[in-house]
Amino acid sequence: MEVGFLGLGIMGKAMATNLLRHGYRVTVWNRTIAKCQELVALGATVGETPAAVVAKCRYTIAMLSDPSAALSVVFDKDGVLEQIGDGKGYIDMSTVDAATSSKISEAVKQKGGAFIEAPVSGSKKPAEDGQLVILAAGDKTLYDEMVPAFDVLGKNSFFLGEIGNGAKMKLVVNMIMGSMMNSLSEGLCLADKSGLSPQTLLDVLDLGAIANPMFKLKGPAMLQGSYSPAFPLKHQQKDMRLALALGDENAVSMPVSAAANEAFKKARSLGLGDLDFSAVYEVVKGAGGSGQA
Amino acid sequence: MEVGFLGLGIMGKAMATNLLRHGYRVTVWNRTIAKCQELVALGATVGETPAAVVAKCRYTIAMLSDPSAALSVVFDKDGVLEQIGDGKGYIDMSTVDAATSSKISEAVKQKGGAFIEAPVSGSKKPAEDGQLVILAAGDKTLYDEMVPAFDVLGKNSFFLGEIGNGAKMKLVVNMIMGSMMNSLSEGLCLADKSGLSPQTLLDVLDLGAIANPMFKLKGPAMLQGSYSPAFPLKHQQKDMRLALALGDENAVSMPVSAAANEAFKKARSLGLGDLDFSAVYEVVKGAGGSGQA
Amino acid sequence: MEVGFLGLGIMGKAMATNLLRHGYRVTVWNRTIAKCQELVALGATVGETPAAVVAKCRYTIAMLSDPSAALSVVFDKDGVLEQIGDGKGYIDMSTVDAATSSKISEAVKQKGGAFIEAPVSGSKKPAEDGQLVILAAGDKTLYDEMVPAFDVLGKNSFFLGEIGNGAKMKLVVNMIMGSMMNSLSEGLCLADKSGLSPQTLLDVLDLGAIANPMFKLKGPAMLQGSYSPAFPLKHQQKDMRLALALGDENAVSMPVSAAANEAFKKARSLGLGDLDFSAVYEVVKGAGGSGQA
Amino acid sequence: MEVGFLGLGIMGKAMATNLLRHGYRVTVWNRTIAKCQELVALGATVGETPAAVVAKCRYTIAMLSDPSAALSVVFDKDGVLEQIGDGKGYIDMSTVDAATSSKISEAVKQKGGAFIEAPVSGSKKPAEDGQLVILAAGDKTLYDEMVPAFDVLGKNSFFLGEIGNGAKMKLVVNMIMGSMMNSLSEGLCLADKSGLSPQTLLDVLDLGAIANPMFKLKGPAMLQGSYSPAFPLKHQQKDMRLALALGDENAVSMPVSAAANEAFKKARSLGLGDLDFSAVYEVVKGAGGSGQA
Structure with a gap:
């Protein structure tokens, strides 16, 4: 051929x-x-x-x-x-x-x-x-x-x-990914502030029903404040914005994704837009953008 | 021994x-x-x-x-x-x-x-x-x-x-799990209303960075409206409530988990508490509890 | 002149x-x-x-x-x-x-x-x-x-x-108004389900620091499920969407407005878009759009 | 008598x-x-x-x-x-x-x-x-x-x-008040970042359907970063927590109040708990607690 x-x-x-x-x-x-x-x-x-x-x-x-x-x-x-x-x-x-x-x-x-x-x-x-x-x-x-x-x-x-459905499918997948990154960030932060080891949380997660390659790959780097941009946060937030707009067009209410989107926006406002999208962890921690690329 | x-x-x-x-x-x-x-x-x-x-x-x-x-x-x-x-x-x-x-x-x-x-x-x-x-x-x-x-x-x-940290770790894991279930539900619903096949979304998810056993196991059943209770929704919501209370105690702001919790509460109010926690999908779809156990 | x-x-x-x-x-x-x-x-x-x-x-x-x-x-x-x-x-x-x-x-x-x-x-x-x-x-x-x-x-x-600032100012005002309408709806519903009279809540609100003409005017009609469209819900939701987009443009994170917007979207998905924007109360109550114009 | x-x-x-x-x-x-x-x-x-x-x-x-x-x-x-x-x-x-x-x-x-x-x-x-x-x-x-x-x-x-209904009514009122304070904060911040005068927004609000004594009283002080504690933020957040718990008990889903509560928790985590509850404005602005009592 x-x-x-x-x-x-x-x-x-x-x-x-x-x-x-x-x-x-x-x-x-x-x-x-x-x-x-x-x-x-x-x-x-x-x-x-x-x-x-x-x-x-x-x-x-x-x-x-x-x-x-x-x-x-x-x-x-x-x-x-x-x-x-x-x-x-x-x-x-x-x-x-x-x-x-x-x-x-x-x-x-x-x-x-x-x-x-x-x-x-x-x-x-x-x-x-x-x-x-x-x-x-x-x-x-x-x-x-x-x-x-x-x-x-x-x-x-x-x-x-x-035509167009390829792009839409990517938006939906990235929207779920963005919410999951927020969930992980909130969990790591809750563990840390409650006297549990965030690294142990990652270990426990990796053995259970919600184990996934992203948590395994990004989690340890997040704990080190290392956000080398595999997928820049500003692009992740853009995809969430577009996914929410797609939901708006079709009258789909998505409160969890909307909350995650606001966290990514907060990250942008703190100057984290060019870091990896996992830098939303800094927002959850309440830091002012101390992460490094 | x-x-x-x-x-x-x-x-x-x-x-x-x-x-x-x-x-x-x-x-x-x-x-x-x-x-x-x-x-x-x-x-x-x-x-x-x-x-x-x-x-x-x-x-x-x-x-x-x-x-x-x-x-x-x-x-x-x-x-x-x-x-x-x-x-x-x-x-x-x-x-x-x-x-x-x-x-x-x-x-x-x-x-x-x-x-x-x-x-x-x-x-x-x-x-x-x-x-x-x-x-x-x-x-x-x-x-x-x-x-x-x-x-x-x-x-x-x-x-x-x-003592107590075992229970706390389970709460944190279950909180992440509950948010992820909401993310999946929102994604499935968005796909469906946007002209994409929710089953194809599951297939695409299962090949990527956020593939995980829970999506693989629960996803297809959710699309059939089948919610046989492996983990009852009311228990999932209780664990999210307790995790959020733990966060309150330690001043950890967790907006994504809070949004997910409200969706589980909505599910309870619709009488879905005894179904599997994946029945939160019915809330996202906007149905009035038509799922079956 | x-x-x-x-x-x-x-x-x-x-x-x-x-x-x-x-x-x-x-x-x-x-x-x-x-x-x-x-x-x-x-x-x-x-x-x-x-x-x-x-x-x-x-x-x-x-x-x-x-x-x-x-x-x-x-x-x-x-x-x-x-x-x-x-x-x-x-x-x-x-x-x-x-x-x-x-x-x-x-x-x-x-x-x-x-x-x-x-x-x-x-x-x-x-x-x-x-x-x-x-x-x-x-x-x-x-x-x-x-x-x-x-x-x-x-x-x-x-x-x-x-030029443009007139329209922007209206968006900001309407965004606050939309969130307040959700707050009121949640409060009325909480009162009702907790054994308090929603009408008494309105009376108490009207005597206090957050008394405002909108609560006074719309509240009693909401309790009767009467949503004659002074300002249609779909226009309110459009204004919230535009206000959130303005926030996105300027990296302003607004989680409360985002949550309110998702409730209005849910209302639209239930066919309430042509009723008054106060019909979002039906969403909070969990009803399926039983209100009347 | x-x-x-x-x-x-x-x-x-x-x-x-x-x-x-x-x-x-x-x-x-x-x-x-x-x-x-x-x-x-x-x-x-x-x-x-x-x-x-x-x-x-x-x-x-x-x-x-x-x-x-x-x-x-x-x-x-x-x-x-x-x-x-x-x-x-x-x-x-x-x-x-x-x-x-x-x-x-x-x-x-x-x-x-x-x-x-x-x-x-x-x-x-x-x-x-x-x-x-x-x-x-x-x-x-x-x-x-x-x-x-x-x-x-x-x-x-x-x-x-x-007995108990007096306390419950106060919780419901304070919950609405807390959400409204967040709405105002988001609006002020959006105005500011969009090139509008926040003070003018207050003036416009005060002439319209959502004019209320709290906006009139607190708004100007918030713009000056002055948060003398008439009602301490930590008490406001406690009341929102209790109101949400009351909602949980009665299966009332309240996503807007939940989002507002998380903002107050974030304020607590930044050390603003003893200031007036209007200091949640600092969280929306993204500041690190620069307000003064």
């Missing part, structure tokens, strides 16, 4: 590499074309422009850094739109907002092409290990055709219906 | 059985003495009364159904107090409140005996498999002497300091 | 009448021109179009039903813009969003005219009695010139600075 | 004075007997002991500083109990908890006497002006007999049913 791949950043490089290793013929393109060499060494062909890649391949995957890059690769000169059309599929795996995704979808479909958005859950390591979780939405036929490739890239993929 | 064992209910029988299987000589007592026969078949000796068991054994473990049974076995005629004294240890693994635990501790110590409370996390299956989590507090020397037995009964034991 | 007046709805008619009674010469315009007759009987002159009114008068006040009417009167053919210019002032007293207000402000200023937004607090009765509260923002010189007219229309006027 | 009066502190002296001025014959007693002289000058008689007062008067009112004084005056040697009996009434207007009130009620009734609790809302000034609000509960017949005296002491009195 021949696929195009646009964007060879940390994520894209790992994903394209996995496709090559599983026998796919891959034509790659990257804005800084030199980055393609590593993949050529593994058997990839280089396309001069996004349009050239789409012209050559039936399916083209994109993994770009942000909405503006995602739009540029499609709409600019020598972009995807110039060659997309009947019988060709475009798969954008970048994390973008619903509006960006809809705009690309409309344009691709108007040219006769098929489109899915397929943002992923997971970062560098899962990308290298082919262990991403893929949240796809849009053209169901195209999704079905991509399943073999998704099986190479991820441990699981989901088809979520209409 | 010779140990006494008082109380052969579901939990106690499983625990005493494990001790016998690992080579302990065990002298058992139960209020309904016939229940001892099964353990005699496995090699146990029977004690006529709690006092008789304590007289014979250096260490006596109790696993009783509630605070009143725990007090009765110690303070009644032919009870533990009549024989406890220098060189003997009493280990109460029942789940009781701090006041009950303190009362027993005081009485045992006054007679010259050693005491630890050691409530467990985990129910029938973990008890049978020796996979309990043991939250011990009180006499550190006695705890150290009991570690080999605890290693048979549980996958892990913790020494938490002074 | 000569003023123009655009819009003779319930509010506008009462306001223009007051100006006439206090000796102002008023040129009126209304989309349905027949509505002008009542004011002509009181001494008003009629202008054929908004442009004609502005051409004739140094100051023109508008009191229109919504943002779209406010925009139309300015930008449409024969609209305000055609005649506004140097030495003329335009005062929009309609309740509109910040974007609408800014758009009108920009256009008027570009033509050389002066502009203030001046939304009011108060409805029909205060309008008739000249007891409105006027929240003005924009051109300070124009505001100062309008103070005598504002003194006729309202019991007080405030100059709040730059 | 002849009444006894026990306790001549700030409140009691003002109340007994009012009774004398309105033609009541009053027999007074105070622990420090010298304090009686001022009232003797106004026509009062002195009783040597509480028992002596009760022996002489059909009705005896008490206004004591706290629960321990209230109990002591009844149960100690030469106390109320020694002379109370058939045909005599005892009216305790002190602010005490429900347990204290019940204990006194039981004892008085067992002797054949009648009892009402009648805590008041209002402090020194209203006491002097006969403008207290009286929250009575217990024996209805005795209440009816006391109404003429209550009309002298207060602007209004309420009969609330069974």
Whole structure:
């Protein structure tokens, strides 16, 4: 199977590499074309422009850094739109907002092409290990055709219906994650002030029904006041704001998430927005932002 | 090693059985003495009364159904107090409140005996498999002497300091659990009302950083409105109330837990108190208690 | 003093009448021109179009039903813009969003005219009695010139600075009002369930430090489940949403308002959005929307 | 009419004075007997002991500083109990908890006497002006007999049913008051951070539907960071805790009050407990307790 791949950043490089290793013929393109060499060494062909890649391949995957890059690769000169059309599929795996995704979808479909958005859950390591979780939405036929490739890239993929649902699913997951981070923070603080060891609480939690990788990974760092930003607090708060707005639109009352959101806002007001979202622990402790990145 | 064992209910029988299987000589007592026969078949000796068991054994473990049974076995005629004294240890693994635990501790110590409370996390299956989590507090020397037995009964034991800390640790864990159950409920409801499949949300959650046994176990049942009470909602709410009171005592502000507590109270007001605590999902959905046990 | 007046709805008619009674010469315009007759009987002159009114008068006040009417009167053919210019002032007293207000402000200023937004607090009765509260923002010189007219229309006027601040002030006031309505609802419900008479609670409240006209007016109706919509719940919730968004923008954590907002959302989800905002009492009571308009 | 009066502190002296001025014959007693002289000058008689007062008067009112004084005056040697009996009434207007009130009620009734609790809302000034609000509960017949005296002491009195209801009513009122103080604080903070003048917000509030004496009195002081303790924050938080506990008992979900309570707890944790309860504004502002008493 021949696929195009646009964007060879940390994520894209790992994903394209996995496709090559599983026998796919891959034509790659990257804005800084030199980055393609590593993949050529593994058997990839280089396309001069996004349009050239789409012209050559039936399916083209994109993994770009942000909405503006995602739009540029499609709409600019020598972009995807110039060659997309009947019988060709475009798969954008970048994390973008619903509006960006809809705009690309409309344009691709108007040219006769098929489109899915397929943002992923997971970062560098899962990308290298082919262990991403893929949240796809849009053209169901195209999704079905991509399943073999998704099986190479991820441990699981989901088809979520209409365009925008991939982004929505990420919001819901992140909302739950944000509330849980607050719950953990409150528990650690209560333990500490009640004469129990917060570290022992983490140990007990890790043996029980609510044990989860996030508590295990973040908990010990929180106790040390170390908040190196894997996921910046201001982005977590933005996702909670958007999830609450989605709830507002659909008249879903979510008092626990709303309370958690206010704690993240308090953290922002204390200047903790660029730290990891676990820095909300500082708010619960009542400190004035003494954590370190 | 010779140990006494008082109380052969579901939990106690499983625990005493494990001790016998690992080579302990065990002298058992139960209020309904016939229940001892099964353990005699496995090699146990029977004690006529709690006092008789304590007289014979250096260490006596109790696993009783509630605070009143725990007090009765110690303070009644032919009870533990009549024989406890220098060189003997009493280990109460029942789940009781701090006041009950303190009362027993005081009485045992006054007679010259050693005491630890050691409530467990985990129910029938973990008890049978020796996979309990043991939250011990009180006499550190006695705890150290009991570690080999605890290693048979549980996958892990913790020494938490002074009497009462075992109960406190359970409250903190249950408070986090209660908030998480609300977060999950809000997320499921938001997914549903936003056009996403709640079942797919469960699938996505189970692959990510916040995957945990509770979401995996309870989630699918919640979607079916099935709330068979593994842990009754009214008990969960009581534990949140007590955890919040502990926070009040120590001036710990916990807005997320407080919001979760109010949702559990709303569930109680709708008559859902005897269902599983996951029935708080009905409150988030805005239903009037249509769930079934 | 000569003023123009655009819009003779319930509010506008009462306001223009007051100006006439206090000796102002008023040129009126209304989309349905027949509505002008009542004011002509009181001494008003009629202008054929908004442009004609502005051409004739140094100051023109508008009191229109919504943002779209406010925009139309300015930008449409024969609209305000055609005649506004140097030495003329335009005062929009309609309740509109910040974007609408800014758009009108920009256009008027570009033509050389002066502009203030001046939304009011108060409805029909205060309008008739000249007891409105006027929240003005924009051109300070124009505001100062309008103070005598504002003194006729309202019991007080405030100059709040730059365009948009009038709308913001209303949001803040309504946010506090919405939280207070929730507090009252919770108190009434607690009284009722605790064996106290909710009506007596209202009586006690009315004698103390937190006595206020809203409790006095709405309380008794709430106890009867009567929610005739003076201010529809869905608008109250929209204002709380916007106030919370303003807080988000400025990193102000407001957990009490956030909790109140979630209660209003719950009310919306139960179909109470078109009732008075006091119908949030039904949510606190746990009823399923049994109130009546 | 002849009444006894026990306790001549700030409140009691003002109340007994009012009774004398309105033609009541009053027999007074105070622990420090010298304090009686001022009232003797106004026509009062002195009783040597509480028992002596009760022996002489059909009705005896008490206004004591706290629960321990209230109990002591009844149960100690030469106390109320020694002379109370058939045909005599005892009216305790002190602010005490429900347990204290019940204990006194039981004892008085067992002797054949009648009892009402009648805590008041209002402090020194209203006491002097006969403008207290009286929250009575217990024996209805005795209440009816006391109404003429209550009309002298207060602007209004309420009969609330069974013993304990007076205290409960105060809790409900204070709960609403505490939530309103949070709402105001959030509004002031939002105004400030959004470029509006908090003082202008106070002015606007004072002209509208939610204008109330508390906002008018406390608001300006809050803006100056001045929190002279008229009602200490730790007492306000205690009352919210008790009100929430009352709600828990009766399964009343009160998320707004719960959120407000957590803010007061945060204030306590920052060392603001001895300031006025309006110091919760410091928490909303995110300051670390910079206010002054």
